[in-house]
Amino acid sequence: MSHVLKYIIFSLVFACMALLPFQGMAQDTVQEPQKEKFDAKSFIFSHTGDAYCYHITEIKGRPICVWLPVMVKCKDGGSWHCFSSKHVCELKEGETFEHNGAHFYVEPISADKYPGKLVEVKADGSLSRPFDISFTRNAFGIFLVCIFLLAFFLPAARMYKKDTLAKPTKYQGLVEWLTYTVLDGIVRPNIPEKKVKKFAPYLLTVFFFILFANLFGLIPFFPFSANVTGNLSITLVLALLTYIFVNVFGNKHYWKDIFWPDVPIFLKAIPLMPIIELISTIIKPFALMVRLFANILAGHIVILVLMGLIFIIGGMYGTGMGGVTSVISIFMTVFMFAMELLVAYIQAYVFTILSAVFIGLAQQEPEHE
Protein backbone atom coordinates (compact mmCIF):
# COMPACT_ATOMS: atom_id res chain seq x y z
CA MET A 1 0.00 0.00 0.00
CA SER A 2 1.40 3.41 -0.81
CA HIS A 3 2.83 5.48 2.00
CA VAL A 4 0.41 8.38 1.54
CA LEU A 5 -2.62 6.08 1.61
CA LYS A 6 -1.47 4.51 4.88
CA TYR A 7 -1.07 7.99 6.33
CA ILE A 8 -4.58 9.05 5.26
CA ILE A 9 -6.22 5.92 6.64
CA PHE A 10 -4.39 6.25 9.95
CA SER A 11 -5.47 9.89 10.35
CA LEU A 12 -9.10 9.01 9.56
CA VAL A 13 -9.18 6.17 12.11
CA PHE A 14 -7.64 8.40 14.74
CA ALA A 15 -10.10 11.22 14.03
CA CYS A 16 -13.02 8.79 14.36
CA MET A 17 -11.73 7.46 17.65
CA ALA A 18 -11.23 10.95 19.00
CA LEU A 19 -14.75 11.98 18.02
CA LEU A 20 -16.55 8.91 19.35
CA PRO A 21 -16.88 10.38 22.84
CA PHE A 22 -19.01 13.20 21.45
CA GLN A 23 -21.68 10.61 20.71
CA GLY A 24 -21.39 9.45 24.29
CA MET A 25 -21.79 13.03 25.40
CA ALA A 26 -25.07 13.38 23.48
CA GLN A 27 -26.50 10.40 25.33
CA ASP A 28 -25.06 11.52 28.60
CA THR A 29 -27.13 14.72 28.92
CA VAL A 30 -30.28 12.62 29.37
CA GLN A 31 -29.40 11.21 32.78
CA GLU A 32 -27.65 13.24 35.47
CA PRO A 33 -26.29 10.75 37.99
CA GLN A 34 -25.30 11.91 41.43
CA LYS A 35 -21.65 10.95 41.68
CA GLU A 36 -19.11 12.20 44.16
CA LYS A 37 -16.82 14.96 42.92
CA PHE A 38 -13.28 13.96 42.00
CA ASP A 39 -10.99 15.30 44.71
CA ALA A 40 -7.84 16.26 42.81
CA LYS A 41 -5.83 17.37 45.82
CA SER A 42 -6.28 14.16 47.79
CA PHE A 43 -5.69 12.12 44.61
CA ILE A 44 -2.31 13.77 44.11
CA PHE A 45 -1.20 13.71 47.74
CA SER A 46 -2.25 10.13 48.33
CA HIS A 47 -0.16 9.00 45.35
CA THR A 48 2.94 11.06 46.07
CA GLY A 49 2.94 10.84 49.86
CA ASP A 50 3.50 7.99 52.25
CA ALA A 51 0.76 5.50 53.13
CA TYR A 52 0.22 2.66 55.56
CA CYS A 53 -1.06 0.23 52.94
CA TYR A 54 -0.41 -0.47 49.27
CA HIS A 55 -3.71 0.29 47.57
CA ILE A 56 -3.84 -1.63 44.29
CA THR A 57 -7.39 -1.40 43.02
CA GLU A 58 -11.05 -1.75 43.95
CA ILE A 59 -13.15 -4.71 42.86
CA LYS A 60 -16.92 -4.21 43.20
CA GLY A 61 -16.38 -1.58 45.90
CA ARG A 62 -14.03 -3.73 47.98
CA PRO A 63 -10.49 -2.33 47.98
CA ILE A 64 -7.67 -4.70 47.14
CA CYS A 65 -4.64 -3.65 49.14
CA VAL A 66 -1.44 -5.07 50.48
CA TRP A 67 -1.73 -4.37 54.17
CA LEU A 68 1.62 -3.32 55.62
CA PRO A 69 2.27 -3.55 59.39
CA VAL A 70 1.84 -0.56 61.66
CA MET A 71 4.34 -0.29 64.51
CA VAL A 72 3.83 2.58 66.96
CA LYS A 73 4.79 3.45 70.50
CA CYS A 74 2.33 5.64 72.40
CA LYS A 75 3.61 8.77 74.11
CA ASP A 76 3.43 9.01 77.93
CA GLY A 77 2.50 5.41 78.34
CA GLY A 78 5.26 3.78 76.45
CA SER A 79 3.38 0.72 75.22
CA TRP A 80 4.26 -0.68 71.82
CA HIS A 81 1.50 -1.63 69.41
CA CYS A 82 1.99 -3.66 66.28
CA PHE A 83 -0.92 -4.58 64.05
CA SER A 84 -1.85 -4.87 60.41
CA SER A 85 -2.89 -1.59 58.81
CA LYS A 86 -6.03 -3.36 57.57
CA HIS A 87 -7.71 -2.46 60.85
CA VAL A 88 -7.08 1.26 60.65
CA CYS A 89 -7.36 1.85 56.92
CA GLU A 90 -10.83 0.38 56.47
CA LEU A 91 -12.48 2.39 59.26
CA LYS A 92 -15.54 4.47 58.51
CA GLU A 93 -15.81 8.14 59.43
CA GLY A 94 -15.67 8.55 63.22
CA GLU A 95 -14.73 4.97 64.12
CA THR A 96 -11.53 4.08 65.94
CA PHE A 97 -9.62 0.83 66.20
CA GLU A 98 -8.85 -0.48 69.67
CA HIS A 99 -5.66 -2.42 70.31
CA ASN A 100 -4.63 -3.35 73.87
CA GLY A 101 -6.41 -0.39 75.35
CA ALA A 102 -5.36 2.35 72.91
CA HIS A 103 -7.63 3.74 70.21
CA PHE A 104 -6.21 4.57 66.78
CA TYR A 105 -7.44 5.90 63.49
CA VAL A 106 -5.86 7.41 60.38
CA GLU A 107 -6.53 11.05 59.56
CA PRO A 108 -7.73 11.62 55.98
CA ILE A 109 -5.49 13.51 53.54
CA SER A 110 -7.64 16.62 53.72
CA ALA A 111 -7.28 16.95 57.51
CA ASP A 112 -5.57 20.01 58.97
CA LYS A 113 -3.32 18.68 61.66
CA TYR A 114 -1.90 15.27 60.77
CA PRO A 115 -2.94 14.60 57.16
CA GLY A 116 -2.69 10.93 56.29
CA LYS A 117 -1.06 9.93 59.58
CA LEU A 118 -2.04 7.53 62.35
CA VAL A 119 -3.27 9.32 65.48
CA GLU A 120 -4.18 8.02 68.90
CA VAL A 121 -7.34 9.13 70.64
CA LYS A 122 -6.67 9.36 74.35
CA ALA A 123 -9.22 8.75 77.11
CA ASP A 124 -10.09 12.46 77.35
CA GLY A 125 -10.71 12.74 73.60
CA SER A 126 -7.50 14.59 72.67
CA LEU A 127 -5.44 13.50 69.69
CA SER A 128 -1.78 12.64 69.95
CA ARG A 129 0.63 11.38 67.37
CA PRO A 130 2.58 8.34 68.68
CA PHE A 131 6.21 7.50 67.90
CA ASP A 132 5.68 5.93 64.52
CA ILE A 133 8.14 3.48 62.98
CA SER A 134 5.63 1.64 60.83
CA PHE A 135 6.76 -0.21 57.76
CA THR A 136 5.04 2.14 55.33
CA ARG A 137 4.96 2.21 51.54
CA ASN A 138 8.15 4.27 51.31
CA ALA A 139 10.01 1.95 53.68
CA PHE A 140 8.87 -0.95 51.51
CA GLY A 141 10.15 0.92 48.44
CA ILE A 142 13.55 1.56 49.99
CA PHE A 143 13.96 -2.08 50.98
CA LEU A 144 12.89 -3.17 47.50
CA VAL A 145 15.56 -0.99 45.89
CA CYS A 146 18.19 -2.28 48.33
CA ILE A 147 17.30 -5.91 47.70
CA PHE A 148 17.37 -5.29 43.95
CA LEU A 149 20.80 -3.63 44.15
CA LEU A 150 22.21 -6.47 46.25
CA ALA A 151 20.77 -9.12 43.95
CA PHE A 152 22.05 -7.31 40.87
CA PHE A 153 25.62 -6.46 41.90
CA LEU A 154 26.77 -8.99 44.50
CA PRO A 155 26.82 -12.08 42.24
CA ALA A 156 29.22 -10.28 39.91
CA ALA A 157 31.53 -9.47 42.82
CA ARG A 158 31.46 -13.10 43.89
CA MET A 159 32.26 -14.29 40.37
CA TYR A 160 35.24 -11.96 40.19
CA LYS A 161 36.47 -13.05 43.58
CA LYS A 162 36.24 -16.71 42.70
CA ASP A 163 38.37 -16.40 39.57
CA THR A 164 39.70 -12.95 38.72
CA LEU A 165 41.28 -13.87 35.41
CA ALA A 166 38.43 -15.91 33.92
CA LYS A 167 36.69 -14.63 30.81
CA PRO A 168 33.83 -12.39 31.99
CA THR A 169 30.28 -13.46 31.18
CA LYS A 170 27.74 -11.11 29.58
CA TYR A 171 26.24 -10.33 32.98
CA GLN A 172 29.67 -9.47 34.37
CA GLY A 173 30.27 -7.29 31.34
CA LEU A 174 27.10 -5.35 32.04
CA VAL A 175 27.99 -4.79 35.69
CA GLU A 176 31.50 -3.77 34.71
CA TRP A 177 30.22 -1.27 32.14
CA LEU A 178 27.77 0.29 34.61
CA THR A 179 30.38 0.53 37.34
CA TYR A 180 33.06 1.99 35.12
CA THR A 181 30.83 4.71 33.64
CA VAL A 182 30.37 5.97 37.19
CA LEU A 183 33.92 5.27 38.35
CA ASP A 184 35.74 6.78 35.37
CA GLY A 185 33.17 9.42 34.54
CA ILE A 186 32.23 10.74 37.96
CA VAL A 187 34.59 9.55 40.69
CA ARG A 188 38.05 9.57 39.10
CA PRO A 189 37.94 13.09 37.56
CA ASN A 190 37.05 14.70 40.88
CA ILE A 191 38.77 12.79 43.67
CA PRO A 192 42.57 12.50 43.97
CA GLU A 193 43.78 9.05 42.97
CA LYS A 194 44.96 8.01 46.43
CA LYS A 195 41.48 8.48 47.95
CA VAL A 196 39.39 6.95 45.18
CA LYS A 197 39.23 3.58 46.89
CA LYS A 198 37.97 5.20 50.08
CA PHE A 199 35.08 7.15 48.57
CA ALA A 200 34.13 5.14 45.47
CA PRO A 201 31.86 2.68 47.36
CA TYR A 202 29.70 5.48 48.79
CA LEU A 203 29.45 7.34 45.49
CA LEU A 204 28.64 4.22 43.49
CA THR A 205 26.00 3.18 46.02
CA VAL A 206 24.35 6.59 46.07
CA PHE A 207 24.29 6.77 42.27
CA PHE A 208 22.63 3.41 41.78
CA PHE A 209 20.29 3.84 44.73
CA ILE A 210 18.96 7.16 43.45
CA LEU A 211 18.77 5.90 39.86
CA PHE A 212 16.80 2.77 40.69
CA ALA A 213 14.64 4.49 43.31
CA ASN A 214 13.65 7.10 40.70
CA LEU A 215 12.96 4.44 38.07
CA PHE A 216 10.97 2.22 40.42
CA GLY A 217 8.81 5.18 41.39
CA LEU A 218 7.68 5.46 37.77
CA ILE A 219 6.47 1.88 37.32
CA PRO A 220 2.78 2.07 38.17
CA PHE A 221 1.96 -1.43 39.46
CA PHE A 222 2.21 -3.29 42.67
CA PRO A 223 5.64 -3.66 44.16
CA PHE A 224 7.18 -0.69 42.38
CA SER A 225 4.99 2.33 42.64
CA ALA A 226 6.32 3.85 45.89
CA ASN A 227 7.39 7.48 45.45
CA VAL A 228 10.68 7.06 47.29
CA THR A 229 12.92 9.95 46.23
CA GLY A 230 10.06 12.43 45.97
CA ASN A 231 10.01 12.70 49.76
CA LEU A 232 11.96 15.28 51.69
CA SER A 233 12.91 12.85 54.48
CA ILE A 234 14.69 10.42 52.19
CA THR A 235 16.62 13.03 50.24
CA LEU A 236 17.46 14.62 53.61
CA VAL A 237 19.20 11.41 54.68
CA LEU A 238 21.11 11.18 51.40
CA ALA A 239 22.26 14.80 51.67
CA LEU A 240 23.19 14.19 55.32
CA LEU A 241 25.39 11.27 54.26
CA THR A 242 27.16 13.50 51.74
CA TYR A 243 27.61 16.15 54.45
CA ILE A 244 29.16 13.55 56.77
CA PHE A 245 31.49 12.22 54.08
CA VAL A 246 32.63 15.71 53.12
CA ASN A 247 33.21 17.07 56.60
CA VAL A 248 34.22 14.07 58.73
CA PHE A 249 36.90 13.01 56.25
CA GLY A 250 37.94 16.55 55.37
CA ASN A 251 41.58 17.50 55.21
CA LYS A 252 43.24 19.71 57.78
CA HIS A 253 43.87 22.05 54.86
CA TYR A 254 40.13 22.09 54.10
CA TRP A 255 39.23 23.17 57.61
CA LYS A 256 42.01 25.76 57.63
CA ASP A 257 40.60 27.21 54.42
CA ILE A 258 37.22 27.60 56.13
CA PHE A 259 38.30 29.13 59.42
CA TRP A 260 41.47 30.99 58.48
CA PRO A 261 41.57 31.46 54.72
CA ASP A 262 44.30 33.22 52.75
CA VAL A 263 42.49 36.54 52.55
CA PRO A 264 43.16 40.06 53.88
CA ILE A 265 42.85 40.32 57.68
CA PHE A 266 39.81 42.58 57.69
CA LEU A 267 37.73 39.79 56.17
CA LYS A 268 38.60 37.18 58.75
CA ALA A 269 39.05 39.22 61.94
CA ILE A 270 35.35 40.08 62.14
CA PRO A 271 34.50 36.51 61.32
CA LEU A 272 32.94 37.38 57.97
CA MET A 273 34.57 34.84 55.64
CA PRO A 274 34.55 31.97 58.18
CA ILE A 275 30.83 32.42 58.80
CA ILE A 276 30.07 32.58 55.07
CA GLU A 277 32.17 29.44 54.52
CA LEU A 278 30.44 27.60 57.37
CA ILE A 279 27.02 28.48 56.00
CA SER A 280 28.09 27.32 52.55
CA THR A 281 29.08 23.89 53.91
CA ILE A 282 25.46 23.47 55.01
CA ILE A 283 23.84 25.08 51.97
CA LYS A 284 25.54 22.77 49.48
CA PRO A 285 24.02 19.51 50.80
CA PHE A 286 20.75 21.39 51.39
CA ALA A 287 20.66 22.29 47.71
CA LEU A 288 21.35 18.64 46.82
CA MET A 289 18.39 17.60 48.91
CA VAL A 290 15.92 20.13 47.50
CA ARG A 291 17.05 19.61 43.89
CA LEU A 292 16.46 15.86 43.90
CA PHE A 293 13.21 16.12 45.88
CA ALA A 294 11.68 18.89 43.77
CA ASN A 295 12.64 17.37 40.40
CA ILE A 296 11.18 13.97 41.13
CA LEU A 297 8.09 15.26 42.95
CA ALA A 298 7.34 17.78 40.21
CA GLY A 299 7.50 15.05 37.57
CA HIS A 300 5.13 12.81 39.51
CA ILE A 301 2.70 15.65 40.14
CA VAL A 302 2.60 16.61 36.44
CA ILE A 303 1.85 13.03 35.41
CA LEU A 304 -0.87 12.72 38.07
CA VAL A 305 -2.41 16.06 37.10
CA LEU A 306 -2.50 15.11 33.42
CA MET A 307 -4.23 11.83 34.18
CA GLY A 308 -6.50 13.44 36.76
CA LEU A 309 -7.51 16.05 34.17
CA ILE A 310 -9.62 13.32 32.53
CA PHE A 311 -11.66 12.89 35.68
CA ILE A 312 -11.82 16.59 36.53
CA ILE A 313 -13.18 17.48 33.09
CA GLY A 314 -15.43 14.45 33.14
CA GLY A 315 -16.85 15.63 36.43
CA MET A 316 -17.43 19.18 35.20
CA TYR A 317 -18.72 18.60 31.66
CA GLY A 318 -19.97 15.03 31.60
CA THR A 319 -18.39 11.72 30.68
CA GLY A 320 -18.22 12.49 26.94
CA MET A 321 -15.85 15.41 27.34
CA GLY A 322 -13.82 13.26 29.70
CA GLY A 323 -13.44 10.76 26.91
CA VAL A 324 -12.18 13.39 24.48
CA THR A 325 -9.71 14.63 27.08
CA SER A 326 -8.42 11.14 27.64
CA VAL A 327 -7.03 10.90 24.09
CA ILE A 328 -4.99 14.09 24.47
CA SER A 329 -4.13 13.38 28.08
CA ILE A 330 -2.70 9.94 27.35
CA PHE A 331 -0.43 11.31 24.64
CA MET A 332 0.91 14.00 26.96
CA THR A 333 1.34 11.51 29.79
CA VAL A 334 3.41 9.20 27.60
CA PHE A 335 5.63 12.13 26.72
CA MET A 336 5.97 13.07 30.40
CA PHE A 337 6.92 9.51 31.30
CA ALA A 338 9.68 9.57 28.68
CA MET A 339 10.96 12.83 30.09
CA GLU A 340 10.82 11.38 33.61
CA LEU A 341 13.13 8.55 32.54
CA LEU A 342 15.65 11.18 31.41
CA VAL A 343 15.18 13.18 34.61
CA ALA A 344 15.70 10.04 36.73
CA TYR A 345 19.12 9.44 35.17
CA ILE A 346 20.13 13.11 35.16
CA GLN A 347 19.23 13.64 38.83
CA ALA A 348 21.18 10.57 39.94
CA TYR A 349 24.13 11.76 37.83
CA VAL A 350 24.03 15.32 39.18
CA PHE A 351 23.69 14.25 42.82
CA THR A 352 26.65 11.92 42.50
CA ILE A 353 28.88 14.27 40.59
CA LEU A 354 28.24 17.14 42.99
CA SER A 355 28.94 14.85 45.96
CA ALA A 356 32.16 13.78 44.26
CA VAL A 357 33.15 17.40 43.63
CA PHE A 358 32.49 18.37 47.26
CA ILE A 359 34.40 15.36 48.58
CA GLY A 360 37.25 16.07 46.17
CA LEU A 361 37.42 19.71 47.29
CA ALA A 362 37.76 18.53 50.89
CA GLN A 363 40.66 16.26 50.04
CA GLN A 364 42.85 18.82 48.27
CA GLU A 365 46.47 19.08 49.27
CA PRO A 366 47.81 22.62 49.64
CA GLU A 367 49.85 23.80 46.64
CA HIS A 368 53.52 23.88 47.42
CA GLU A 369 55.05 27.32 47.00
Place this chain on the structure above:
Amino acid sequence: MLLSTILEAVSFVPGLVSIGAAIAIIGAGLGIGKIGQSAMEAMARQPEAAGKIQTGMIIAAALVEGATFFALAVCLLAVLG
Protein backbone atom coordinates in the same frame (compact mmCIF):
# COMPACT_ATOMS: atom_id res chain seq x y z
CA MET B 1 -10.72 51.43 57.50
CA LEU B 2 -8.37 51.84 54.56
CA LEU B 3 -6.11 49.17 56.11
CA SER B 4 -8.94 46.70 56.41
CA THR B 5 -9.94 47.28 52.78
CA ILE B 6 -6.37 46.72 51.68
CA LEU B 7 -6.08 43.59 53.82
CA GLU B 8 -9.29 42.26 52.33
CA ALA B 9 -8.03 42.91 48.84
CA VAL B 10 -4.80 41.00 49.44
CA SER B 11 -6.67 37.71 49.81
CA PHE B 12 -5.66 36.65 46.34
CA VAL B 13 -2.47 34.92 47.50
CA PRO B 14 -3.06 31.80 45.37
CA GLY B 15 -3.20 34.01 42.27
CA LEU B 16 0.00 35.85 43.22
CA VAL B 17 1.70 32.54 43.87
CA SER B 18 1.03 31.45 40.29
CA ILE B 19 2.58 34.68 39.01
CA GLY B 20 5.61 34.09 41.24
CA ALA B 21 6.04 30.57 39.90
CA ALA B 22 5.78 31.85 36.33
CA ILE B 23 8.49 34.47 36.94
CA ALA B 24 10.75 31.79 38.42
CA ILE B 25 10.27 29.67 35.31
CA ILE B 26 11.15 32.65 33.08
CA GLY B 27 14.47 32.89 34.94
CA ALA B 28 15.11 29.16 34.49
CA GLY B 29 14.25 29.28 30.79
CA LEU B 30 16.58 32.20 30.12
CA GLY B 31 19.42 30.66 32.15
CA ILE B 32 19.28 27.20 30.64
CA GLY B 33 18.82 28.72 27.19
CA LYS B 34 22.06 30.66 27.54
CA ILE B 35 23.87 27.54 28.76
CA GLY B 36 22.59 25.59 25.76
CA GLN B 37 23.54 28.38 23.35
CA SER B 38 27.15 28.58 24.48
CA ALA B 39 27.41 24.79 24.62
CA MET B 40 26.20 24.46 21.01
CA GLU B 41 28.58 27.16 19.80
CA ALA B 42 31.54 25.57 21.59
CA MET B 43 30.68 22.13 20.22
CA ALA B 44 30.46 23.56 16.71
CA ARG B 45 33.86 25.19 17.04
CA GLN B 46 35.59 22.09 18.39
CA PRO B 47 33.72 18.83 17.78
CA GLU B 48 36.40 16.73 19.52
CA ALA B 49 35.56 18.33 22.87
CA ALA B 50 31.83 17.67 22.48
CA GLY B 51 31.75 15.02 25.26
CA LYS B 52 33.30 17.25 27.90
CA ILE B 53 31.20 20.23 26.87
CA GLN B 54 28.04 18.17 27.10
CA THR B 55 28.94 16.99 30.60
CA GLY B 56 29.57 20.53 31.79
CA MET B 57 26.36 21.73 30.20
CA ILE B 58 24.29 19.10 32.04
CA ILE B 59 25.85 20.01 35.38
CA ALA B 60 25.33 23.75 34.88
CA ALA B 61 21.73 23.18 33.76
CA ALA B 62 21.02 21.03 36.82
CA LEU B 63 22.39 23.72 39.13
CA VAL B 64 20.22 26.43 37.54
CA GLU B 65 17.21 24.14 37.71
CA GLY B 66 17.94 23.44 41.38
CA ALA B 67 17.72 27.16 42.11
CA THR B 68 14.43 27.34 40.19
CA PHE B 69 13.00 24.53 42.24
CA PHE B 70 13.90 26.45 45.40
CA ALA B 71 11.66 29.26 44.17
CA LEU B 72 8.92 26.82 43.20
CA ALA B 73 9.09 25.14 46.61
CA VAL B 74 8.66 28.54 48.26
CA CYS B 75 5.62 29.22 46.06
CA LEU B 76 4.08 25.87 46.98
CA LEU B 77 4.73 26.53 50.67
CA ALA B 78 2.98 29.88 50.38
CA VAL B 79 -0.10 28.23 48.95
CA LEU B 80 -0.25 25.12 51.09
CA GLY B 81 1.45 26.10 54.36
